[in-house]
Amino acid sequence: MDHTLFVLVDLLGTFAFAVSGAVAARERRLDLFGVYVAAYVTACGGGIARDLCLGALPPVGISDWRYMACSALAATMTIWASPWVERLKHPVNFFDSLGLGFYAVVGAHKALAHGANVEAAIVLGTVTAVGGGVLRDVLLNRVPAILAKEIYALAALAAAIVQVVAEVNGRSIAVTPWFAAGVCFVIRFLAMRYSWGLPVVGAPRAGTPPIHAKRADDDP
Amino acid sequence: MDHTLFVLVDLLGTFAFAVSGAVAARERRLDLFGVYVAAYVTACGGGIARDLCLGALPPVGISDWRYMACSALAATMTIWASPWVERLKHPVNFFDSLGLGFYAVVGAHKALAHGANVEAAIVLGTVTAVGGGVLRDVLLNRVPAILAKEIYALAALAAAIVQVVAEVNGRSIAVTPWFAAGVCFVIRFLAMRYSWGLPVVGAPRAGTPPIHAKRADDDP
Amino acid sequence: MDHTLFVLVDLLGTFAFAVSGAVAARERRLDLFGVYVAAYVTACGGGIARDLCLGALPPVGISDWRYMACSALAATMTIWASPWVERLKHPVNFFDSLGLGFYAVVGAHKALAHGANVEAAIVLGTVTAVGGGVLRDVLLNRVPAILAKEIYALAALAAAIVQVVAEVNGRSIAVTPWFAAGVCFVIRFLAMRYSWGLPVVGAPRAGTPPIHAKRADDDP
Numbered sequence: 001m002d003h004t005l006f007v008l009v010d011l012l013g014t015f016a017f018a019v020s021g022a023v024a025a026r027e028r029r030l031d032l033f034g035v036y037v038a039a040y041v042t043a044c045g046g047g048i049a050r051d052l053c054l055g056a057l058p059p060v061g062i063s064d065w066r067y068m069a070c071s072a073l074a075a076t077m078t079i080w081a082s083p084w085v086e087r088l089k090h091p092v093n094f095f096d097s098l099g100l101g102f103y104a105v106v107g108a109h110k111a112l113a114h115g116a117n118v119e120a121a122i123v124l125g126t127v128t129a130v131g132g133g134v135l136r137d138v139l140l141n142r143v144p145a146i147l148a149k150e151i152y153a154l155a156a157l158a159a160a161i162v163q164v165v166a167e168v169n170g171r172s173i174a175v176t177p178w179f180a181a182g183v184c185f186v187i188r189f190l191a192m193r194y195s196w197g198l199p200v201v202g203a204p205r206a207g208t209p210p211i212h213a214k215r216a217d218d219d220p
Numbered sequence: 221m222d223h224t225l226f227v228l229v230d231l232l233g234t235f236a237f238a239v240s241g242a243v244a245a246r247e248r249r250l251d252l253f254g255v256y257v258a259a260y261v262t263a264c265g266g267g268i269a270r271d272l273c274l275g276a277l278p279p280v281g282i283s284d285w286r287y288m289a290c291s292a293l294a295a296t297m298t299i300w301a302s303p304w305v306e307r308l309k310h311p312v313n314f315f316d317s318l319g320l321g322f323y324a325v326v327g328a329h330k331a332l333a334h335g336a337n338v339e340a341a342i343v344l345g346t347v348t349a350v351g352g353g354v355l356r357d358v359l360l361n362r363v364p365a366i367l368a369k370e371i372y373a374l375a376a377l378a379a380a381i382v383q384v385v386a387e388v389n390g391r392s393i394a395v396t397p398w399f400a401a402g403v404c405f406v407i408r409f410l411a412m413r414y415s416w417g418l419p420v421v422g423a424p425r426a427g428t429p430p431i432h433a434k435r436a437d438d439d440p
Numbered sequence: 441m442d443h444t445l446f447v448l449v450d451l452l453g454t455f456a457f458a459v460s461g462a463v464a465a466r467e468r469r470l471d472l473f474g475v476y477v478a479a480y481v482t483a484c485g486g487g488i489a490r491d492l493c494l495g496a497l498p499p500v501g502i503s504d505w506r507y508m509a510c511s512a513l514a515a516t517m518t519i520w521a522s523p524w525v526e527r528l529k530h531p532v533n534f535f536d537s538l539g540l541g542f543y544a545v546v547g548a549h550k551a552l553a554h555g556a557n558v559e560a561a562i563v564l565g566t567v568t569a570v571g572g573g574v575l576r577d578v579l580l581n582r583v584p585a586i587l588a589k590e591i592y593a594l595a596a597l598a599a600a601i602v603q604v605v606a607e608v609n610g611r612s613i614a615v616t617p618w619f620a621a622g623v624c625f626v627i628r629f630l631a632m633r634y635s636w637g638l639p640v641v642g643a644p645r646a647g648t649p650p651i652h653a654k655r656a657d658d659d660p
Contacts, residue, residue, distance in 0.1 A: 025587070028583065029588075029640050030583070030587045030588050030640070031587070031588050031637065031638045031639065031640050032638040032639060033586070033587065033593055033594060033638060034586075034587030034588055037586075037587055037593075038587070048493075052272055052492055052493070053268075053272070053277060053278050053279060053282060054277060054278060055275065055277040055278075055495065057493060057494060057495040058493050058494060058495075058551075058556050058560045058564070059493055062493060062556075062559070062560045062563045062564065063556065063557050063559055063560040064559070065559045068559065068563075111278075116278050116282075116283065117283050119282070119283055119284070119285045119288065120278045120282045120283040123282045123288075124278070124282065134359075138358060138359070138578060139574075139578070139583070139584060139587065140583060141361065141581065141582055141583045142361055143248065143250070143359070143360060143361045144359060146253070146254075146257075147245070147250045147251070147253065147254030147257055147258070147359065148249075148250050148251050148254055153253060153257075154253060197251065198251045198252040198253060199251065199252065200249050200250070200251050272492055273488075273492070273497060273498050273499060273502060274497060274498060275495065275497040275498075331498075336498050336502075336503065337503050339502070339503055339504070339505045339508065340498045340502045340503040343502045343508075344498070344502065354579075358578060358579070361581065362581060363468065363470070363579070363580060363581045364579060366473070366474075366477075367465070367470045367471070367473065367474030367477055367478070367579065368469075368470050368471050368474055373473060373477075374473060417471065418471045418472040418473060419471065419472065420469050420470070420471050
C-alpha cells in the first residue's frame, strides 16, 4: 500500500471521526474547548487505547501533531461552518465508513508488528476503530452508540479479522488492507442502506424506549 | 495452589463476572453485540487495567482467548437461557463472591511478581477484582455500584491485603490464596446475609433517593 | 526549585484536588468508601493517565503512599469536618488553582524527561492537571466540568506550554516552574474573579440549559 496514499486516507478518517465528535459535542451544548476535546478524543482515543495495550509509548495520537491538527480543523469547521458541514453529511458518512475500515486495518497491523498474537490483534484492530466513539459517548455521558448499533462495530471487527488472517498467512501487504477495509465499507454501507440491526435483548418495559432509538441521529 | 484447579476457579470467576455484565446490559436493553461487550468488559476490564499499570502487555484479557470464550459463553447463556440463569442466581452470587476474592489474590500476586511495591500490589489487587464492574457501570451510564455498595470493594481490599502481607512475609504460596480468598468470601457472605452497608455521606435532600437504592437489584 | 518545597506544594495540590472530589461525591450521596475513592481518583487520576502514556510504571499515584494518605486525609476532613471545609472554601480554591499549575508543570517536565516530544509533553502536562477531574466526573456520571468551563483547562494548557517551551530552550529549571505555574494561577484567578467563559457552541433549545449552568457550584 502506497505510503502517501495511506497517510491521506488515515487523515481523512481522522477528519471524519473528529467531525462526528464535534457534532455530538455541539448537540450537548459544550463550550468551544469542549468541542475541540470531543473531536480529538473521538478521532484519537481508539489509537491511544491500542498503543497503551501494545506498549507503543507515548501513543501516536499524542506525539504526532498531524492528528491534533486534523481534529482541530474538523472541530473549527463544525463550529464556524456548520451549514457547510450539514451539506457534507453524506461525504462525512462516506469517510467515516472508510476511516472505520482503515483504522481497524492499521490497528490490527500495528498490533501484529508489535508481536501481539491473533486474538489480541483482532481485538486491538476493532478497539482502534471504535474506541474513540466509545470514549466520546462516555465523556458526553451517554451509553456508547456501538452497544446499541452493532453493525458499526461488527463491520470493524470483520475488517480486523480479514487483515489478521491474511497477514498471518503471508498474503501481500499491498492488497490486503484495501480488501479488508472494503469488506468493512460494504457491510457498513449495506447496514445503513437497509437499516440493518440486531435485535435488542430483553423484554420491552412500558415507557422505556430502546437506547438506539434515541441515538439514531447522533452520528454524522 | 494446584495449577489446574487455579485455572478452573479463575474461569468460574470470569463466568460469574460476565453473567453480571450481561444481566446489567439486558436491563439496559442493549442489542446482542452490546451484551457480549458488557459481559467481556465486566469479566476482563479489571485485569486489563492491572496489566496496563504493570506494563504486562498486551493485557492477558486481550491475548488469552479463554477469557473471551468464557465471557461469550456467559453472555450467550444470559441471552438465550435467561430463565435458567434466573434459577442460577444463587450459584452466580456464589461464584461472583468466590471470583472477587481470587481476582484480588491473582492481581496482588501478579503485581508483586512484576516488582510492584506493597502499596501498588494492594491497589492493583483490588482494581483487578472491582475494575471490571466499574467499567461496566461507566459504559452503562450509571454511577459505579461499588461507590455506593462498599462492602463489595472492601472485601476485595481485605483479600488483597492478606495476600500481599503474607507473601512479603514469605508465607506459603500454596495456602495463602485460599485463606485470602476465604476472608473475602466470608466478608461478602456476611454483608449480603445481614445487608451490611456503610452510611451514606451527606444530608438527604427531598426527592433525591440515595444512589444505592436504585442499584439494589442491578447485580446478580 | 527546592525539592522539599516542591514536595510540599505537590501535596497541597493533591489535598485540594482530593477535597474537590470528596465534595462532589458527598453531593452525589455516595457512601463512605465512594467518597474516599472519588477523592483519590480526582487527586491521582491525571498523574496515572500520564504515567500510563509514558510507560513510567507502576504509576506514581499507585506506588507512592503519600498521595493515597493525602487523599484519604482530605476525604476524612470533608466527611467529618464539613463545616470546617466550608470555611476552607477560599483556601481550597487557592490551592486548587496552585495545584493546577504545578500539576501541569510536573507532568510536562516528567514527559520531557521520559523522552516525549514537545507536543506530547504539552498534552501530558495538561492531562496531568485536568485528568483527575475528568475521571471524577465520569465516575459520578456527569459531563466533565472542564468541557463546559474551559478557562480551567486552558490555564493548565498555558502552564504546560510555558514549561515545555522554556525547558527545550534551556531555561533555568529553578525559575521556570514558578513562572509557568504563576501564569496558570493568574489566568485562573482572573477567570474566577471576572467569571470569564468561552461561548457555548450551538443554538439554545427551549428547556435545555447549558451544562455549565448546572455545574456552577460543583467544584470547591
